[in-house]
Amino acid sequence: MHVMRENWDDLRAVLFMVRHGSLAAAATALDVNYTTVARRIAQAEESYGVLLFERLPQGYVATDAGLLAACEAEKMEDAETGFRRALAKADTRLSGPFSITAPQLLIAAHLCHVIEEFLGKHPEVELTVRASNALLNLNRREADLAIRISESPGDTLVGRRLTGQQTASFASAEVATRIETAPEATIDWIGFTYWTKPPKASLENYPNARIKMQFDDMSAVLGATQAGLGVARMPMFLGRSAGLTQVPVLPPQPYTDIWAVAHRDIWASAKVTAFKECLLPYFKAHAAEFMA
Amino acid sequence: MHVMRENWDDLRAVLFMVRHGSLAAAATALDVNYTTVARRIAQAEESYGVLLFERLPQGYVATDAGLLAACEAEKMEDAETGFRRALAKADTRLSGPFSITAPQLLIAAHLCHVIEEFLGKHPEVELTVRASNALLNLNRREADLAIRISESPGDTLVGRRLTGQQTASFASAEVATRIETAPEATIDWIGFTYWTKPPKASLENYPNARIKMQFDDMSAVLGATQAGLGVARMPMFLGRSAGLTQVPVLPPQPYTDIWAVAHRDIWASAKVTAFKECLLPYFKAHAAEFMA
DNA sequence: CTCATGACATGCATTTTTGCATACTATGTC
DNA sequence: GACATAGTATGCAAAAATGCATGTCATGAG
Numbered sequence: 001m002h003v004m005r006e007n008w009d010d011l012r013a014v015l016f017m018v019r020h021g022s023l024a025a026a027a028t029a030l031d032v033n034y035t036t037v038a039r040r041i042a043q044a045e046e047s048y049g050v051l052l053f054e055r056l057p058q059g060y061v062a063t064d065a066g067l068l069a070a071c072e073a074e075k076m077e078d079a080e081t082g083f084r085r086a087l088a089k090a091d092t093r094l095s096g097p098f099s100i101t102a103p104q105l106l107i108a109a110h111l112c113h114v115i116e117e118f119l120g121k122h123p124e125v126e127l128t129v130r131a132s133n134a135l136l137n138l139n140r141r142e143a144d145l146a147i148r149i150s151e152s153p154g155d156t157l158v159g160r161r162l163t164g165q166q167t168a169s170f171a172s173a174e175v176a177t178r179i180e181t182a183p184e185a186t187i188d189w190i191g192f193t194y195w196t197k198p199p200k201a202s203l204e205n206y207p208n209a210r211i212k213m214q215f216d217d218m219s220a221v222l223g224a225t226q227a228g229l230g231v232a233r234m235p236m237f238l239g240r241s242a243g244l245t246q247v248p249v250l251p252p253q254p255y256t257d258i259w260a261v262a263h264r265d266i267w268a269s270a271k272v273t274a275f276k277e278c279l280l281p282y283f284k285a286h287a288a289e290f291m292a
Numbered sequence: 293m294h295v296m297r298e299n300w301d302d303l304r305a306v307l308f309m310v311r312h313g314s315l316a317a318a319a320t321a322l323d324v325n326y327t328t329v330a331r332r333i334a335q336a337e338e339s340y341g342v343l344l345f346e347r348l349p350q351g352y353v354a355t356d357a358g359l360l361a362a363c364e365a366e367k368m369e370d371a372e373t374g375f376r377r378a379l380a381k382a383d384t385r386l387s388g389p390f391s392i393t394a395p396q397l398l399i400a401a402h403l404c405h406v407i408e409e410f411l412g413k414h415p416e417v418e419l420t421v422r423a424s425n426a427l428l429n430l431n432r433r434e435a436d437l438a439i440r441i442s443e444s445p446g447d448t449l450v451g452r453r454l455t456g457q458q459t460a461s462f463a464s465a466e467v468a469t470r471i472e473t474a475p476e477a478t479i480d481w482i483g484f485t486y487w488t489k490p491p492k493a494s495l496e497n498y499p500n501a502r503i504k505m506q507f508d509d510m511s512a513v514l515g516a517t518q519a520g521l522g523v524a525r526m527p528m529f530l531g532r533s534a535g536l537t538q539v540p541v542l543p544p545q546p547y548t549d550i551w552a553v554a555h556r557d558i559w560a561s562a563k564v565t566a567f568k569e570c571l572l573p574y575f576k577a578h579a580a581e582f583m584a
Numbered sequence: 585c586t587c588a589t590g591a592c593a594t595g596c597a598t599t600t601t602t603g604c605a606t607a608c609t610a611t612g613t614c
Numbered sequence: 615g616a617c618a619t620a621g622t623a624t625g626c627a628a629a630a631a632t633g634c635a636t637g638t639c640a641t642g643a644g
Contacts (some may be wrong), residue, residue: 008300008372022621033603038622049388050379057610059621068378075371080300083364087342087357096341314591325633330592349640351591 007047008076013040014052015073018062044069081141085265088144095124098271102147104131105218106258109241110286111147118278125271138263145262145272147279152259159261160276162283163290169202169250170239172228176247179206179231187249188212188230190221199233202250209249237290252292258283299339300368305332306344307365310354336361373433377557380436387416390563394439396423397510398550401533402578403439410570417563430555437554437564439571444551451553452568454575455582461494461542462531464520468539471498471523479541480504480522482513491525494542501541529582544584550575 016026017037027034041060045052052066062070102111107129119127136142138157153159171179179187187209189198193216198209212230215221222242225232231249232239239246260279262272308318309329319326333352337344344358354362394403399421411419428434430449445451463471471479479501481490485508490501504522507513514534517524523541524531531538552571554564 008304008368011372011375012300024621034622035604035624036602039601048376048379055622057621065379065382069375072371072375072378075374076300076368079364079367079371080303082367083303083361084340086360086364087340090357316591326592327594327634328632331631347592349591 007044010040010044010047011069011073011076013037014044014066015070015077017041017053017060018066018070022059077140081139084141085263088141088271089265089269092270093124094122094270094274095126097126097128098145098275099128099130099143100145100147100275101130101132101136101143103133103149105222105238106147106149107131109237110282110289114275114278114282117282118275121278122271122274125274138261138266141263144266144269145260145275148259148261149256150259150261151256153261156263157261158264158267159259160280162258162260162279163287164257165255165290166236166252166292167233167250167255168236168239168252168292169231169233169247170225170242170244171231171247171249172226173245174228175231176245179247179249184208186210190215190224190230190232192216192218192221192233199250199253201253206249235290236292240289258290299336302332302336302339303361303365303368305329306336306358306361307369309333309345309352310358310362314351369432373431376433377555380433380563381557381561384562385416386414386562386566387418389418389420390437390567391420391422391435392437392439392567393422393424393428393435395425395441397514397530398439398441399423401529402574402581406567406570406574409574410567413570414563414566417566430553430558433555436558436561437552437567440551440553441548442551442553443548445553448555449553450556450559451551452572454550454552454571455579456549457547457582458528458544458584459525459542459547460528460531460544460584461523461525461539462517462534462536463523463539463541464518465537466520467523468537471539471541476500478502482507482516482522482524484508484510484513484525491542491545493545498541527582528584532581550582 013026013030013036016029017023020026020029023034023037027037030037041053048065048069050065051063052069053060053062100115107115115127115129119125130136130143135148136146138144138146147162148159149165178185183206185208187198187202187206189195189209189211191211191214193214195211195214198211202209213224215224218234218238221232221234222238224230225234225239225244226242231247233250233253235255236246236252260276266272305318305322305328308321309315312318312321315326315329319329322329333345340357340361342357343355344361345352345354399407407419407421411417422428422435427440428438430436430438439454440451441457470477475498477500479490479494479498481487481501481503483503483506485506487503487506490503494501505516507516510526510530513524513526514530516522517526517531517536518534523539525542525545527547528538528544552568558564
């Protein structure tokens with residue numbers, strides 16, 4: 001009956017291979033050496049007697065059977081994370097591992113204070129903060145709680161709106177003064193990815209404007225603005241917390257809300273609840289910094 | 293993120309522990325040493341930070357978390373066997389592993405001929421025959437095809453009725469002659485488990501009867517009957533193939549049908565189809581041996 | 585009470601798995 | 615065409631998992 005050696009973990013390797021595309025990437029995600037991934041895949045193939053990947057010059061390409069294996073392995077992963085969630089839900093202790101994710105700049109500007117308060121109240125909690133703009137998969141439990149800039153929690157998650165937001169134009173004090181003094185001079189915009197021209201709403205009062213430079217990262221935009229290189233559009237909270245001066249070039253614009261979201265099963269768990277007890281009052285108290 | 297070492301196989305150990313009740317039994321089923329099962333469980337507990345089993349003097353007893361883990365692991369197992377089935381279904385070759393299960397005595401009396409024919413036609417197939425009265429779990433893919441004595445394929449399986457059956461009373465030639473000669477003498481019955489008296493229908497014509505001995509195994513009943521120890525009720529095919537003489541003590545009685553059953557996904561696969569092509573003609577040709 | 589049995593724990597030697605260093609092959613850049 | 619890069623293969627030594635032998639503890643039979 002059980003000639004086959006255990007191979008659930010081999011299927012996991014197949015899943016990660018399909019998901020990440022190369023041995024190296026899969027290995028990184030699995031936190032093992034890529035050699036191991038190759039061998040696990042080979043084992044799985046032997047165990048099932050099927051070729052799961054074709055070894056082409058450009059790398060491993062999944063066969064139909066390989067895709068099917070990954071599909072079923074994904075179900076296995078769902079069950080496994082389901083178990084993890086059930087444990088997290090049942091865990092009423094305010095201690096042990098707890099992970100949150102949020103955009104870097106929001107952490108730097110505000111959440112760091114919430115985190116400090118939370119850890120002060122609950123020193124037993126081993127908090128992991130994943131500062132990332134990437135949308136981590138909460139279903140897969142890449143984090144317990146996410147603070148996201150989005151319109152809604154999304155289909156499969158539950159959440160709570162923390163605050164509304166606006167964007168506005170900011171510049172260094174020096175640049176701000178210059179603009180005030182000589183409003184007719186050319187406005188140098190610091191753009192974010194895919195901007196090709198200055199925002200329309202700004203052209204009414206300051207038609208003499210151009211995109212001076214562009215970045216794909218908001219930290220870079222922020223740095224350039226602080227260095228006095230020009231005017232940038234950014235969330236109100238960011239400009240303010242960075243010590244920039246709001247300039248009237250672009251009037252405040254509505255922007256995406258900030259939400260705290262979690263998986264349905266986790267939302268009411270002890271540690272998430274405790275974190276929310278720090279989070280909500282903080283945002284209530286600081287709501288003014290997010291809007292004009 | 294992935295501090296946890298891979299642990300899907302550890303969950304499998306938990307599942308088997310819950311299913312089989314002791315380290316030794318789980319280990320046997322997993323085909324590993326029981327020490328390994330204990331260590332896997334310990335690893336899983338560490339990895340999830342939860343006690344899955346309580347170590348009581350009478351052995352491991354699953355905690356709520358342990359039962360939950362087993363439940364989720366069962367879902368993982370379902371996904372895994374689902375993949376195996378998909379492979380089997382897609383496998384159009386008439387070669388490689390193929391397993392069937394059937395009651396021992398039916399194999400000995402008839403199926404051995406079907407098997408011989410099948411292997412003659414398809415010598416590349418590596419056939420495993422699991423002769424067992426236990427109902428193997430075809431969902432879990434303990435066998436690809438089962439020949440069963442039952443009323444219907446069951447909820448989750450599909451199948452085909454091979455033949456009806458009757459039981460009757462059989463005895464050795466010598467005993468049969470004695471009964472014919474002296475019908476009024478005491479009839480010694482050889483009973484099967486839980487029989488407490490001779491079958492009612494036999495008492496009308498042969499009221500002078502008693503249960504002489506009882507077995508819990510039909511092979512034993514058969515042996516005792518062949519040894520001339522008495523009369524036994526058994527499936528018609530069995531008495532006939534064993535060279536026993538049918539005696540009129542108990543007239544033929546309706547008995548459970550014989551079915552070939554398989555998982556829905558496997559039923560139409562190449563090897564199952566090929567086997568059925570031997571099986572159905574055989575039962576058509578030998579139908580008379582199962583009924584009066 | 586003794587003995588046999590079943591269930592588990594543990595130390596140690598062995599086998600297996602893993603990681604590392606190195607080699608190989610395509611692709612694309614200058 | 616030299617060179618850097620991405621992706622994979624492989625031999626070998628280190629690390630980890632496994633099996634085995636032995637020991638403990640409770641239970642039940644005689």
